[in-house]
Amino acid sequence: MAAEYYCADSENGDHVDDPSEDALFMLISDLNDTDNTFVVVQPDEDEPAWFASVAVLDEGGYEVVRRDTHRHEHDVSVEATIGRIAGGLTKWLAARAT
Template sequence: MGADYYRADSEDGDRIDDPSEDALFMMISDLNGSDNTFLNVRPDGPAPHWSATVTLVGTVGGNAYEVIRRDTARNEHEVTVSSDIDGIARELTIWMAARDRPGGPV
């Protein structure tokens, strides 16, 4: 059974359906510079119109993460860089809650 709303997949094969803010925090914390450098979040299903990607982009002086959010239905494309995992997880959770859901109202 797939996710009701969205899913998070990491490069190393971890997948969580309908991840909570805490689950996103843990998945982002697990990113590393060798075999798990990114995390994708998107609706479950074919051809999603929105997605978010968190990529580990630097470890010198502490980890830095690039966050890319896209929503083609709203013509949105935003790129930010942050080292605050808690803030990234919180902002992604809020952003995803405002997205259209498969089978839901647009």
């Protein structure tokens, strides 16, 4: 079954349709600086209008990118707390589904 709203994919091949905050937390927790450095969340469609990504930084922490071309949004931040990242993404993603 395809995602109803969006899907999350990590560099190591993990894929989750319509991930919950807990699923995002787990995907981000599994990131490392060798072979699984990022997670991307976007609509399950060709040429999506928005995406969010979380990437491990060499100096520690995570770079969080949120981009929505329809709403002219592009935000880049550095975060250290996985729970804060997952919660923030969940709220941001909920606004894309409306």
